Amino acid sequence: MFSRSLFQTSRPMVAKSQVPKAVRYVRTFKQEEQPRLRINALAPNFTAETTQGKLDFHEYLGNSWGVLFSHPADFTPVCTTELGAFAKLKPEFDQRNVKLIGLSAEGVDKHQKWIKDIEELSNLDKFSFPVIGDSNREVAFLYDMVDEEGFKNLSKGIVHTIRSVFIVDPAKKIRLMISYPASVGRNSAEVLRVIDALQKGDSKGVVTPIDWQPGQDVIIPPTVSDADAKKKFGDFKTAKPYLRFTKA
Missing domain, CATH: 3.40.30.10 (Glutaredoxin)
Incomplete structure (x- = not known):
């Protein structure tokens, strides 16, 4: 729920009896808040x-x-x-x-x-x-x-x-x-693509390359050793020591 501390209202500095009933107070938004x-x-x-x-x-x-x-x-x-x-x-x-x-x-x-x-x-x-x-x-x-x-x-x-x-x-x-x-x-298709990539990464422990689409190869994170990658993913292709592709 909104915290009252996030928002303030601009109120004229007058007594209540002097404030017209029709006055509409508006929120004052501050970047620091x-x-x-x-x-x-x-x-x-x-x-x-x-x-x-x-x-x-x-x-x-x-x-x-x-x-x-x-x-x-x-x-x-x-x-x-x-x-x-x-x-x-x-x-x-x-x-x-x-x-x-x-x-x-x-x-x-x-x-x-x-x-x-x-x-x-x-x-x-x-x-x-x-x-x-x-x-x-x-x-x-x-x-x-x-x-x-x-x-x-x-x-x-x-x-x-x-x-x-x-x-x-x-x-x-x-x-x-x-x-x-x-x-x-x-681009609504891009929103779907990102969700697919995020869900794939979360479930498989991988990351996705440029323009990745479901069904394409994914990348094994550099933090995973070759030995652990073999155990977890089976076969993988090494383009560079830091860039390894596998199926997901």
């Missing part, structure tokens, strides 16, 4: 309203992997294509024990209307994963999802570069972070 996210850091937990009701992020993931990806606003062209693509690939993510969760910096009611467009344009029978309503930009702040100029506008207006991707493992550790500019659509 922002969590530092790194690969293998614990993914910050939060509770939020979504298109599938209120949820706790860690509870939602449970023992699954997770992909959290964000958008600056609803009814935006690039983001509409992205959400449709991820929704179409949901069966592939399900096979890999991965739960999807999107985010947009507007309210849930507007998300529900946007989802109808996504279903229509992507020929979906039903859009079936939650999208967080982050109109207060709390999750965007928590996960540092904006560029330098966008940070200045977190409390107001559209922040064009809330377009990040986080892969989280079942231990709730961040395993990948990618941030895209507003003009470039994401």
Whole structure:
């Protein structure tokens, strides 16, 4: 759940009797209070309203992997294509024990209307994963999802570069972070590829080379001796003493 210490509200220095009822207090975001996210850091937990009701992020993931990806606003062209693509690939993510969760910096009611467009344009029978309503930009702040100029506008207006991707493992550790500019659509196939590579590495104790795809040879880590590699992997090919390939 969000810690109150992470956020402050801007309040005019006047007596309560002088504050108009219509005043809307906004959050003040300070960079020095922002969590530092790194690969293998614990993914910050939060509770939020979504298109599938209120949820706790860690509870939602449970023992699954997770992909959290964000958008600056609803009814935006690039983001509409992205959400449709991820929704179409949901069966592939399900096979890999991965739960999807999107985010947009507007309210849930507007998300529900946007989802109808996504279903229509992507020929979906039903859009079936939650999208967080982050109109207060709390999750965007928590996960540092904006560029330098966008940070200045977190409390107001559209922040064009809330377009990040986080892969989280079942231990709730961040395993990948990618941030895209507003003009470039994401690569959903790459997200799947990275998950395949991470899961292969975790299960087999290997690492994967450039452009690796499932079924291709993997690399034996240099920390594993030739003798241990023979016991663990059987046959392997040595290109250099530090570069050995094997089947997985």
